[in-house]
Amino acid sequence: VYHPAKATRQAWLSNETFDFVAGSHDGYERLTAPVTHHRQLLFVKNGYWVVIDDLVGSGKHTFDLYFHLIPGLQVELHPTSRTVQATNEQGASLQIVPVGDSLSSVALFEGTTNPIQGWVGLYSGEKCPAAALRYRRITPVPARFCTILYPQAASRPQRIHAERLPVTTTP
Numbered sequence: 001v002y003h004p005a006k007a008t009r010q011a012w013l014s015n016e017t018f019d020f021v022a023g024s025h026d027g028y029e030r031l032t033a034p035v036t037h038h039r040q041l042l043f044v045k046n047g048y049w050v051v052i053d054d055l056v057g058s059g060k061h062t063f064d065l066y067f068h069l070i071p072g073l074q075v076e077l078h079p080t081s082r083t084v085q086a087t088n089e090q091g092a093s094l095q096i097v098p099v100g101d102s103l104s105s106v107a108l109f110e111g112t113t114n115p116i117q118g119w120v121g122l123y124s125g126e127k128c129p130a131a132a133l134r135y136r137r138i139t140p141v142p143a144r145f146c147t148i149l150y151p152q153a154a155s156r157p158q159r160i161h162a163e164r165l166p167v168t169t170t171p
Helices: none
Strands: 007-014 018-025 035-044 048-057 060-068 074-078 083-087 093-098 105-109 132-140 143-152
Touching: 048 060, 060 143, 074 105, 132 143
Parallel strands: none
Antiparallel strands: 007 018, 018 035, 035 048, 048 143, 060 132, 074 083, 083 093, 093 143, 105 132
């Protein structure tokens, strides 16, 4: 890494109900059309995570949002909702749910060489196929990705649906 990114924490809040952290990095500010990546993570305790990625700056870009999974999962992509369900041998699962994102394409890779995606190395010198999920959007900035990560015990499987609701203020 010739130009290490500088990461900055903007906020951290934790209580009995949730944990919240917000930060950014300047790793893409070296581009001809610079971009700053801001991320907010909300963990609703004993429930789920909400991940919000905001990309601000200038120009039009191809934005790729990746989720890399561990080897050995059964991974199912639902093309209509673009939701992924990753299930382990015991039946526990994680749903990755894009919220209000009709502009992104979705692709799932596992052990591919063109492009080189969907690999992990658990030990030095080892390469194992493992699913990698990519949401891609080609757009001018600002751009926002919102994703819910919803874990489920094997004994309580259910499919979730999420949508972005409008926010209004009252005078």
